[in-house]
Amino acid sequence: VTLRQAQGSDTDGLVAIVTGGASGIGAAIAHRLHDDGVTVAVLDRDTSNADERFAAFTADVSDRASVDAAVAAVAERFGRIDIVVNNAGIGAQGDIAANDDDEWARVLSINVTGIARVTSAALPWLRKSPSAAVCNTASIASTTGLPQRALYSASKGAVAALTRAMAADHLREGIRVNAVNPGTADTPWVGRLLDSAADPAAERAALEARQPHGRLVSPDEVAAAVAYLVSPSAGSTTGTFIEVDGGMAQLR
Ligand code: NAD
Numbered sequence: 001v002t003l004r005q006a007q008g009s010d011t012d013g014l015v016a017i018v019t020g021g022a023s024g025i026g027a028a029i030a031h032r033l034h035d036d037g038v039t040v041a042v043l044d045r046d047t048s049n050a051d052e053r054f055a056a057f058t059a060d061v062s063d064r065a066s067v068d069a070a071v072a073a074v075a076e077r078f079g080r081i082d083i084v085v086n087n088a089g090i091g092a093q094g095d096i097a098a099n100d101d102d103e104w105a106r107v108l109s110i111n112v113t114g115i116a117r118v119t120s121a122a123l124p125w126l127r128k129s130p131s132a133a134v135c136n137t138a139s140i141a142s143t144t145g146l147p148q149r150a151l152y153s154a155s156k157g158a159v160a161a162l163t164r165a166m167a168a169d170h171l172r173e174g175i176r177v178n179a180v181n182p183g184t185a186d187t188p189w190v191g192r193l194l195d196s197a198a199d200p201a202a203e204r205a206a207l208e209a210r211q212p213h214g215r216l217v218s219p220d221e222v223a224a225a226v227a228y229l230v231s232p233s234a235g236s237t238t239g240t241f242i243e244v245d246g247g248m249a250q251l252r
Contacts, residue, residue, distance in 0.1 A: 138179045186216040
């Protein structure tokens with residue numbers, strides 16, 4: 001039992017779906033919400049590494065049937081859904097010419113339409129919750145021009161616009177929708193990119209040096225922002241973004 005659990009919190013007893021919750025930022029969000037007393041359902045296409053303290057539901061956010069089945073299974077198991085954290089996402093490198101149409105469609109289907117699939121499946125449950133909240137993982141790429149990230153940036157820019165549109169649509173239903181914009185975070189995804197470099201240690205040092213605060217963002221820092229945005233403490237906050245990027249967005 002953690003200190004926060006012992007003290008009780010305003011999210012105690014709520015049920016959350018965390019997509020991409022088996023790795024990286026999503027796993028940190030799952031842990032943080034669990035510490036805050038939330039019952040966490042991890043929804044991931046690969047649940048083999050999901051923490052066994054959480055119920056894991058295998059689903060691909062780019063496949064409507066698998067999303068509908070997983071969200072129905074969460075509702076059946078826990079009887080409610082109060083929070084949806086749309087965090088599953090994949091990367092893409094290069095300029096606009098670097099990826100073919102199939103890859104554009106695949107990345108947008110996961111990073112953007114995936115949010116619509118998961119959240120619309122959960123909507124009937126969110127409408128019944130006294131404390132409904134959605135948080136999307138966007139990116140620094142949604143607000144700043146990152147070189148060699150054209151498709152990824154397009155997808156995350158769409159996540160930002162979608163966050164505002166969802167916030168407007170569901171305002172009167174009491175469903176709040178916000179997002180976080182992480183900078184480069186220390187996750188298995190970034191680890192894989194570094195490992196593909198000729199000298200991973202040197203590449204990591206260079207990447208850290210490019211961050212305004214001289215280090216990568218910790219997934220726990222992103223999780224803390226998400227935990228705030230989905231909690232009743234943020235009850236008057238919707239359609240907003242928290243930058244968790246060491247100040248990178250201010251410098252560009
Ligand atoms: P990660 O690769 O470590 O974890 C992503 C998780 O999402 C994995 O468990 C993966 O299985 C799951 N996933 C991927 N595609 C899926 C699909 N179609 N259906 C269901 N699950 C799927 O990545 P991460 O670094 O933790 O990134 C998480 C989110 O944060 C992504 O949306 C990413 O764009 C965003 N983000 C990451 C960084 C960073 O530097 N790591 C920065 C800004 C934003």
